[in-house]
Amino acid sequence: MKDTGMIRNIDPLGRVVIPKELRKNLEIEKCDPIEIFTDGSKIVLQKHQPGCIFCGEITENVFKGKYVCSACAKAVSR
Known part of the structure; x- marks a missing residue:
């Protein structure tokens, strides 16, 4: 897994913003469905x-x- 050097905080409602650079690089558009799952102790997000x-x-x-x-x-x- 590549380290991007980007760190984001979880807001009071439990949300985190995926940086624009990553969304653009992974071709994730507004309202695209995202899969969320775990891999051991990691949380994985990927475009559905x-x-x-x-x-x-x-x-x-x-x-x-x-x-x-x-x-x-x-x-x-x-």
Whole structure:
């Protein structure tokens, strides 16, 4: 993990601001969904990438509001 040298404080409501430089570098726009999880003693934030409801593969295909990859769509249609 790369050290950016940036330190931010958590505000009284438990929020932290992700610096503009990092958002720009990681192509995170206003209102983008962010995943939050832990890895050992670390808190990890990453841009959410939608996955197929059947296999989890990253996809942009949406059917009735759900993400479904091409392979799973083909398998279900048989």
